[in-house]
Amino acid sequence: MKSTQVQPATRGQLDLSDRLRAADVLWLECDARGSIIRWPWPAGDWEASIFSRGAxxxxxxxxxxxxxxxxxxxDPVEVIPGCWIIGSPIMHRRRCSGWGIGLVITDEFTRSEQFQSLCHAAELDVAITRHLLMEVRRPAACEVPRIATLVRILHQQDMSHSRSRNDVEEMGRHLSASYEEMHLLYTVISSMxxxxxxxxxxxxAATELLDTTPFCWGGVxxxxxxxxxxDDRARLLQVGDGHPGDDVFEDLGLQLLATADxxxxxxxxxxxxxxxERFSTIGGPILACPIRREDKLLGMLVTVDKDGEDASVSSIETKLVGATADHMGIFLENAMLYQDLDAMFLGMLQAITSTIDAKDPYTRGHSQRVALLSRDLAHAIGLSEEEVKRVHIAGLVHDVGKIGIPEAVLCKPGQLTDQEYRLVQEHPEIGYRILKDIPQLRDVLTGVLHHHERWDGAGYPSGLAGRQIPLFARLIALADTFDAMSSDRTYRGGRSRDEVLAEISRCRGAQFDPEFVDAFCQLDFTEFDRLISQAQEGTEHDPSGLFEGSRS
Structure with missing residues (x-):
């Protein structure tokens, strides 16, 4: 006969066993067929071994x-003379899945032939075992029904407590999963x-997801x-430990996108x-959730190689990855809208500044070139990408105040009078007043207002000196002067590159911030030269007649 492996009992079952043992009732559990599945007594328990070892x-x-x-x-059943079993059903989902068994011994048990057989099977001395059993007062057969009622009450109470504990543990698991989800989403949303x-x-977001779930690596x-x-880097990125090269992940990602119908x-x-199957070496399983907005598939969030003994993907993990993918979709949709608005805003600025520059054919493209050089210089000295972007915008609008200067003064072919020069000097303050009520340009206003200040304090409009001059203004001052010297004017031609750079170096510490001069002189001017040529071609071959009558 195949032996049945008896499993150790839980703490709750031991508590019930201890309470019943105090009333001289042995407790065990069996399945619906009567095979013992839990016997909560150690192998050295001589009284329990009488029954546990006997076929x-x-x-x-x-x-x-x-x-x-x-x-x-x-009803209690006397299975052996003097040995009664009391059955109490073990219910699972309203069905009996097994039985709790209370074993009660009366005095008649020790006088039966079966007692001797059981002692021999347990390798116990019959006389000693009988003596030990008779030392304890045993209930009479008539008392067994009352004991059965007590056993069933205690068992049902124990099962009720177990269900309550299980419910509490299940609620705890759900709360833990909900907390993980809320913490993950809070972290993701707060970083938006x-x-x-x-x-x-x-x-x-992908890194935070890996910190919350048992996956080893992932990507987008x-x-x-x-x-x-x-942002080209956003198209394909991986995080975590053990991820493959970009080529393998891109191949996987493209197939997932094609599969996500x-x-x-x-x-x-x-x-x-x-x-x-060609991706079997990267680990498994693969959980991929679509990044979507409405009916548009924007991409895939992929998590791979679950750690731990259970390699299957749980519903909680699927929910966490899916929720992260949903918020990525929200972010990407808004990022595209923001990018479109940003491009439209920048285009409007370029159109405005081009219109202003066009008042004089000899300054055509000036603002665009100053913006280019200011941006490149900002990048060269190590400013952040956002600061570089803002310097570029400041360069674009630095001369917007010229819209308030009479065209006759701006386009005058020759030396300006003192009064005319003072009018031109007003353009930084005019530009400041024009732009100051635009929230998106508040951080660039100082560059507009002070780009004609000098390091030695001899500039305008405020006569600031040294580091009193705002950073953006110091950068634009170099770019503005460089472009002015490099461009043709009615009263002179543009200077050579060597002459311009020599003059920039000579004015180090007088007109310009000395720390920026070397970085400026080492810039790549290829794109600047292209813009200069483009402006000159436009001046010579202007089909619109826009510059007709302007100074020559």
């Missing part, structure tokens, strides 16, 4: 349990800054057909899926 008792127990099936509270580069946000691939971001998560085991 006779096990056979009698199975036969009695078969008779229990038709009753929720079966649409001034932030998409690649930074996506990598941060965006759909090139829909997503058009200036719905908006549902994909759970893939590469070792069992022939379409993905």
């Amino acid at each position: 006779l008792f096990r056979k009698s127990l199975r036969r009695a349990v078969q008779d229990f099936k038709d009753s929720a509270e079966p 800054s649409f001034n932030e580069k998409p690649s930074v946000f996506l990598a941060g 691939i965006l759909n090139d057909d829909i997503i058009n971001l200036a 719905s908006m549902e998560p994909l759970i893939i085991d590469p070792s069992r899926d022939s379409d993905f």
Whole structure:
């Protein structure tokens, strides 16, 4: 006969066993067929071993349990003379999945032939065992029904307490999962800054997801057909430990995008899926959730190689990855809108400044070139990408105040009078007043107002000196002067590159911030030269007649 492996009992079952043992009732559990599945007593317990080692008792127990099936509270059964079993059903989802058994011994047990057989099977001395059992007062057979009632009450109370504990533990698991989800989403949402580069946000969200879930690595691939971001790094990125090279991940990501014919998560085991078997070396399983907005598939958020003994993907993990993908979709949609608005805003600024520059054909493209050089210098001295961007905008609008200067003065072919020069000197303050009520330009106003200040304090409009001059203004001052000296004017031609750079170096510490001069002189002026040539061609071949009558 195949032996049944008896499992140790939980703490709750031991508590019930201890309480019943105090009333001289041995407790065990069996399945619906009567096979013992839990015997909560150690191997050295001599009284329990009388029954645990005997095939006779096990056979009698199975036969009695078969008779229990038709009753929720079966009568106690004397399976061996003087040995009574009390059955109490173990309910699971309203069905009896087994039986709790209370074993009660009366005085008659020690006088039976079966007692001797059980002692021999347990390798116990019959006389000593009988003596030990008779030292304890045993209940009479007539008392067994009352004991049965007590056993069933205690067992039902224990099961009720166990269900309550299980409910509490299940609620705790749900609360823990909900907390993890809320913490993850809070972290992801709080990091949503649409001034932030998409690649930074996506990598941060994916990293936070890996910290919350047991996946070893993950990544994001965006759909090139829909997503058009200036941040190239956002298109394909990976985080975590053990991720493959970009070529492998891109191949995986493109296949996932092609496979995602719905908006549902994909759970893939590469070792069992022939379409993905070439990715079996990257780990498994693969959980990929679409990044979407409405019916548009923007990309895929991929997590791979779950750690731990259970390699299957749980519903909680799917929910966490899906929620992160949803917020990535929100971010990307807004990032694209922000990028479009930003491009439109920058285009408007370029149109305005081009119109102003066009008042004089000899300054055509001036603002664009100053913006270019200011931006390149800002990058060269190590400013952040956002600061570089703002310096570029400041360069674009630095001369917007010239719209308030009479065209006759701006286009005058020759030396200006003192009064005319004073009018020209007003353009920084006019520009400041024009732009000061535009919230998006508040941080560039100092560059507009002070780009004609000098390091030695001899500039205008405020006579600031040294580091009193705002950073943006010091950068624009170099770019503005360089372009002015390099460009043709009615009263002179543009100077050579060597002459201009020599003059810039000579004015170090007098007109310009001495710390920026070397960095400026080492800039690549290829794009600047292209813009100069473009402006000169436009002046010579202007088909619109826009510059007709302007100074020559």
